[in-house]
Amino acid sequence: MAKNWLYQEFQQTGKDYASLEEVNVYDPSHDDFRxxxxxxxxxxxxLEPNKNCQWADIGCGTGNFSIYFAKKCKKLYAMDISEPMLDLAKKKAKAQLVTNIEFQHSGYLNLKLPDGSLDAVMSSxxxxxxxDYWKAKALEKIYQVLxxxxxxxxxxxxxxxxxxxEAIQGFIDRQAERGGDFLxxxxxxxxxxxxxTYDWIMKGLIAKQGFSLIGEITEDGVLKRYLCQK
Ligand SMILES: C[S@@+](CC[C@H](N)C(=O)[O-])C[C@H]1O[C@@H](n2cnc3c(N)ncnc32)[C@H](O)[C@@H]1O
Structure with a gap:
């Protein structure tokens, strides 16, 4: 039977990153808080990149991380569900003469890479x-390809x-101070x-998938970085 309940990840939710206007304003607006x-x-x-490693950057957006780390890796797969984002990322890679990135119009749930083939995955x-249910599915796919x-x-x-x-409101207020009405x-x-979602849910999803959580940083109340190992 067709699973007509599957999540349609190519449909943008919230901010429309398939809009050229959003794509063009992305880097300057993120510079205001990153x-x-x-x-x-x-x-x-x-993640300790080296010249023999293969990485993926899922949801690569404008490609800054893909390009920076492709220079330190053997190969990098850069994926996004937004074609305009990928177009900009490709343009930047070309301008910087970076040729070892394979761009894929794809997402977490459509990940098609060989099992056990990657040294690291970035999800930024x-x-x-x-x-949340689909976050778990995404983590399962990432686990498989690592x-x-x-x-x-x-x-x-x-x-x-x-x-x-309080954390949400505080972050909204601070973002407004950093980047005005836009942020x-x-x-x-x-x-x-x-x-x-909640930190306890994220940690539960990470652990349930079989990852060890070996690093964790919290900034600004709601900005969270997790380092997970298969
Ligand atoms: C906020 S941007 C992050 C871009 C970049 N990684 C960064 O750190 O600046 C989110 C990106 O995720 C992409 N995205 C949304 N849903 C996705 C999915 N299911 N799979 C892959 N990428 C997705 C969006 O199109 C957008 O380019």
């Missing part, structure tokens, strides 16, 4: 686009186990229409 060099450094420390600010000992980096907006309302609206859409 220190991308610090993010690169942490991923470097946690994209897993919250899936409801080599034994392979690592998964998850960065996402995650709600703390206690005082969730306030962006953050409101995030909490109203996307699927950020």
């Amino acid at each position: 220190n991308i060099n610090e993010e690169y450094q942490l991923i470097d420390d946690w 600010l994209s897993l919250h686009h899936l409801p 080599k034994p000992g392979g690592r998964l980096y998850i960065y996402d907006i995650v709600i703390p186990d206690v005082h969730g309302d 306030r609206e962006d953050t409101l859409i995030h909490f109203k229409e996307e699927y950020s």
Whole structure:
């Protein structure tokens, strides 16, 4: 019987990253609240790239992380459900003469890579686009494609186990201070229409899939980084 209840991950939820307008404003608006060099450094420390490794960046967006780490890896798969995002990422890779990225118009639930083939997977600010049941399915797929000992980096907006309302409101207010009406609206859409979940649920999903949680950082109340190992 056809499973007509499967989650349609190619449909954008919340912020429409398939819109060219959103794609063009993405990098400058994220510069208002992210220190991308610090993010690169942490991923470097946690995932330890080398010239023989193969990685995937799922939900690669404008491609900054794919391009930066492709320069340190043998091969990198960069995937996104948004074609305009992929087009921009491809353009940037070409401008930087990076040729070892395989771009795929694909997502977590449509992951088609050989089992046990990857040393690491990056998931940066994209897993919250899936409801929790489907987050579990995504983690299952990532687990399958990782080599034994392979690592998964998850960065996402995650709600703390206690005082969730205060953490959410505080973050919305701070984002408005950093990036005005645009970031306030962006953050409101995030909490109203996307699927950020509790820290205890994230940890439960990670553990249930069989990953060991070997690193964890919380910043700004709701910004969470997890380092998971198969
Ligand atoms: C907030 S952006 C993050 C981009 C980039 N990883 C970063 O850290 O800046 C979220 C991206 O996830 C993509 N996305 C949404 N749902 C997805 C899914 N099911 N599979 C893969 N990518 C998805 C969106 O199209 C968008 O490009």
